[in-house]
């Protein structure tokens with residue numbers, strides 16, 4: 001009987017963790033609205049008009065949120081992007097990441113010199 005309780009507690013814990021994770025993933029619909037300003041540079045086209053602009057369509061959710069956080073804190077330096085994230089809340093970043101990560105597209109990450 002003890003074992004049944006143990007399993008029940010463990011399942012609840014796993015369920016709790018997966019729920020918390022789901023909440024953090026953000027709302028892609030809201031993300032799509034926010035992303036309209038980003039698309040000027042981060043288009044889904046196979047060929048970017050500027051090779052310095054990475055494509056974000058299909059990028060990992062966690063990578064997107066982390067990059068945006070890093071631009072905000074200055075850990076990752078880029079004048080263009082630092083300006084873009086100035087007014088984004090954590091929720092905005094998660095929503096943006098939720099939308100971009102769900103899009104089909106060929107990733108393009110510029111080569112760092």
Ligand code: HEC
Pocket residue numbers: 034035037038039040041042052053054055056063064067068076077078080081084085096108109110
């Ligand atoms: C004026 C052009 C421009 C706009 C608008 C813009 N970005 Fe960027 N973005 C860049 C450039 C240039 C880089 C590459 C910077 C670097 O080398 O770190 C970049 C990098 C990124 C990265 C890191 C990608 C990677 O592969 O490492 C993310 C994430 C990102 N942008 C998200 C966004 C979001 C979300 C928006 C809209 C809120 C946005 N950007 C708007 C120009 C832009």
